Amino acid sequence: MEKVNIVFNDIKMEVEKGTTILEAAKKAGVHIPTLCHLDLEGFGIVNQVASCRVCVVEVEGRPSLVPSCAEKVQEGMVIHSDSIKAMTGRRMAVELLLSNHPKDCLSCAKNLECELQSLAQELGIRDIYWEGEQVNYKKDTSTFSLIKDPNKCVMCRRCETMCNEVQTCNVLSAVNRGFESFVGPAFNMDMADSSCTFCGQCVAVCPTAALTEMDNTTQVWNELVNPKKHVVVQIAPAVRVAIGEMFDIEPGTISTGKIVTALRKMGFDGVFDTNFGADLTIIEEATELIHRINHNGTLPMLTSCCPAWIKFFEHQFPDLLDIPSTCKSPQIMFGTIAKTYYAQKKNLKPENISVVSIMPCLAKKAEAKRPELTKDDHSNVDIVITTREFGRMMKSAGIDFANLPDSEFDKMMGESTGASIIFGTTGGVIEAATRTAYEWLTDEELEDVNFTQLRGLEGIREASVFIGEMELKIGIAHGLGNARKLLEDIQSGKSKFHAIEIMACPGGCIGGGGQPYHHGNMEILKKRQEALYVDDESKKKRKSHENKEIIQLYKEFIGEPYGEKAHELLHTHYVAREKI
């Protein structure tokens, strides 16, 4: 690697060519504050618009200050990050941002998680020096998933990078000019009317509270105190490896037992696992795949667990509605079974059961409200809260999460296998399906259930699994931009796969829009992923069709997998939508 010599704050250094000044500063042990800059290392996602000017430094010979995040070092460059001019420039950028920012920090959704707040703290800003007009826009509360507050937008454009470059949804872009500008859908239409998939990646990277989740915690408390309601709760696989981060527990710690204890303390009448729904999904999805292969059905078959992905293809590929599996997602399957089978067994009226989901995801909130996912006029799932909301509920209830003892899930819908745990990461659903499909197609026991060729974090992966004589070709994509590539191949007839797994969020559900904020640290995501595989390994049963409660469910209630009742309860259909 070619090296260049620079002088950074009077220290001579040799750094690799192509290094940014910011990276060089890190090597020199100097911290330069940043705001718009975002580098999701290992995921190839970079926001480098150099627009906030919070990281400017002085470079000798240059008339203007230079954004250190985007400027590459050059041979002989003399850089000062600690000159009065550079420091004044950085400070003024933050002061100006604050002058057009609401000062409601105490009640703000991002209080103590806000990067602008941290900057103000870091730079020791004690008064708002530049007072003046502030923009005054209406909050967009049109969706079930997220809230957009243009008054808190700092034009960092991170959300745009996620929406346009990573997810290729092209919903978000700058609206208006000059002082009036903010990021939103074209013509500032309601998010609900746009092609937004509600993946929530914009929320995951927003440094302020310009984009936050729709908070449904109050509704949950209200249900819990309603004596008429039997409130059951399910937790998604990715929640258990992330929630601890909100309580200063090491990222990648598996907290399932503590979660169950906490939920009981909060007063839920039934504490269950979405993994049960995931095992159920595998039974249906593996059967559907085998059915499609054996009956010359549409191939490849695409997974349908991810609601953001579903909404994506409905908007972007309305001609491919027959490609994805018709299986409902695990959370919805769980809700359906809770309001039918569970209700019957518990002798409860479905309308008196309230199903609450704790999900790493914002799209799950919108999914629960899809009209076709209701049965007899009540929703399969009533309220969805995110990992973050769950954490906040526990805090407000004074639960000392870190020191809770472990408990077990309730029976009937609480059992799960290792196969369902890995639903939380990219590659997990298809690995789980392969474990079951293998045994069903070959009638042989699968000795090594670890299909490591399906694992990893590359955006698009492909692998072949030999099932007897048959070569099952599998594609995996996470991030909707990567999904788009696989779908375009299908459209042009180039796709060679039998089955494709797609997850909207980078990393899969571990990187979901409802998870504790990673603040750009991708190591956290890797640790969450590792934890899921560890949890899988620790299970005695690692194939969905070995789940006793699932076997019981089919025997007592559903009958044949992919049969008539299964279709009625566990399958759905998709709607062609406009691309806006």
Add this chain to the structure above:
Amino acid sequence: MKGKGGFMNTVRSHIMVCGGTGCVSSGSDKLIDLFKEKLSSVEYDSEVKVIKTGCFGFCGQGPIVKIHPDNVFYVQVTFDDVDEIVEEHIVKGRVVKRLLYEEPFYKRKVQSTSKMDFYKKQYRVALRNCGLINPEEIEEYIAFDGYEALGKVLLEMSPEDVTGLLKDAGLRGRGGGGFPTGLKWEFTAKSPGDEKYIICNADEGDPGAFMDRSILEGDPHSVLEAMIIGGYATGANNGIIYIRAEYPLAIKRLNIAIDQARELGFLGKDIFGSGFDFDIRVKLGAGAFVCGEETALIHSVEGKRGEPTKKPPFPSESGYLNKPTTVNNVETFANVCPIILKGADWYSSIGTETSKGTKVFALAGSVNNVGLVEVPMGTTLREIIYDIGGGIVDGKKFKAVQTGGPSGGVITTDDLDTPIDYESLKNIGSMMGSGGMIIMDETSCMVNIAKFYLEFSQDESCGKCTPCRIGVKRMYEILERITEGEGTLEDLEKLELLANMIKSSSLCGLGQTAPNPVLSTMNYFYDEYREHVEKGYCRAGECKALMKYSIDAEKCIGCTACARVCPVNCITGKAKEVHVIDQSECIACGACFDACKFDAVIKP
């Protein structure tokens, strides 16, 4: 050479009517029809031809009609004048004196342009054909050496010869930056890649500047020909003209010119049998000022939001569609062909040490002769304002001239004799910009002028970077306070601090130069700023909120006329006694001033 109008030399006289936007909006299109009707009614239509030309530059005096070859220049011609011009001038050969231009100082009528002060000191290179040829007839362009430079380049010169020639000539970018054009072309030529682009920046956004529009309206082929040459020199086969949609006439004439050039083989495949292919398309912009910044312009052409991105990479490495791209301004292109034909020595003999050739300025504001003027670099402001511009209107006193539009600054009497070039303007706190030149007299308030430009920059900011988006707004708010009499001395400090930081930390040229009007007026007219905040006084009388009327006790006879018209009843006094205005109630409407017959009310 046979055009649609037949052989050009078969008619004895041409009636040349200005078809520039200014004159068109004063009815020159109808004038042309009326001339044609009248000529045919007196059966002169076969001998005398009516031609719609491009802009003559003397826009303040439009519509302009010039009779050729008599070299008689009529100004402010109305529909009613048509009969007289035809009957007297064309039929009887008698000049219609009342329609001639009258020099403002000597009050004498002048017949020919060569004797008019407005034209005498001009040297027209970029505007060479404007007002001379019919821009909608390619044959007329060809008759004035059109496409000869292209032939020379394609058949006799290598791309390196072309860039070398431009470098030797010393041509610099006329959009404002002043970057050497030959060097810019050379950078693109040396950038690796098979697919390259050359873009003509016709987004002209400086308020008051309209030279690019006039060139495109008056001589579109001069730009097309230069673009083809630029394509050859840089290795680009595609040209794009990015023009604001508010220039419909220029767009129409460009499209006509492109069609005609294609028809004659100047555009398309294998031009002049040289094996070089080149074509041009027109891309309309919505007229955002920031789209004059080359990276923002390129994004706009790509169909994206017109926002700048940081440089490097420069467009010459990665521009349109990430391909090497050259972006040049209209006026820059208009200089290229004469340089090719007349040589680098000729061009570099005009101008100053660092700035060669000529520059077109749009003269506006408080000056007698408003219009477009092209002068050699190094001409002084005094020559432009007093000799060409005919001095300040109504004999008022010159106060300052703003050059460089919203990115520039003011120049005062002290610097009137500075020879103008890129460097000298920068040294006195302004800049060349695209050549807007707004002359202000003693009735202009310098704080208000700064506020005017800041309002423009604030409106035109794309909103991308913090200093420009919020900082310029804050500067504007401070200026608003000052002009409303609510400013403080601390505001002046804040203003200066903000201005300097915005200048040094904004992302693109718009933000980096937006504070210039403030910094320069603060530099030269700090007293006026202080007067506004300390005394609540605007000496120019322009800041309405600061206007205070008072009554001269010596002149007031107590007639009560003022008190009777005052809408807020703030004037008190008994009949035949001196009246007094209550300053706290006065709304500065001026009614008392108008009502007083004894000049006793003092206007601020």
